């Protein structure tokens with residue numbers, strides 16, 4: 001399909017006020033204010049993007065990726081009086097299942113609208129985040145793996161073949177790495193700080209079986225120069241995209257590599273996230289036609305998050321939208 005930039009549909013911004021209702025408590029970094037500062041009124045500006053709200057889908061949606069025991073554990077955690085779904089970070093609230101299901105539903109609505117051509121790309125400003133959740137457990141604030149669910153949904157519902165997941169959250173994207181470990185149809189590529197969950201972010205983890213060679217980790221040292229980060233990102237993404245030729249790009253977009261974020265020791269700023277967006281869109285567009293689904297993962301400083309998401313979305317709209 002040849003589509004000139006002027007004919008391209010808009011880029012969607014998926015956000016629901018209800019997702020501010022998920023409140024793991026004042027001690028948790030993953031706070032309702034993350035949703036509030038990402039109100040579309042703060043982000044869309046003159047980007048040309050359009051706001052989309054969404055409803056929860058059927059309760060078996062997470063089964064696209066997660067084991068039934070994990071889904072049951074999330075559903076029943078509150079009744080059982082559990083306080084956490086992991087060693088402590090992933091706090092159980094009364095409505096944890098409903099909130100996580102609503103978040104995961106956004107990605108499938110976004111996939112439908114992008115893959116039918118109603119939108120050219122989408123950003124899902126959702127919480128709880130997903131990239132640490134693997135097939136059988138929640139971890140690190142993440143209940144269900146929103147990006148992985150959208151990937152499998154895009155394949156099973158829309159017949160998409162190869163999908164590239166690029167994760168630039170400052171922590172390793174261990175969830176998708178484990179979920180697609182032996183799956184050659186989904187390439188998982190994670191950029192992260194090398195001493196945060198170091199085991200799951202090791203560079204020698206490359207996948208296994210049929211999936212050998214379709215996982216790549218790029219651990220980087222604390223305080224890496226943003227220029228050096230960008231260069232490494234540019235080279236790696238270009239190489240992976242050219243070899244893998246993805247039909248759909250998914251971004252696990254955490255913003256906790258921002259210099260103001262207390263979760264890590266990276267030095268990126270909003271402009272850097274705009275640059276990463278531009279780089280990954282340019283590298284994948286020849287294969288994807290611009291079809292991109294981006295998901296909010298981490299990012300815990302409200303001001304830095306708002307500014308970084310606005311910068312990311314502006315680039316997404318400029319790179320994929322009507323232009």
Ligand SMILES: [Zn+2]
Pocket residue numbers: 169170171254256263297298299
């Ligand atoms: Zn993170």
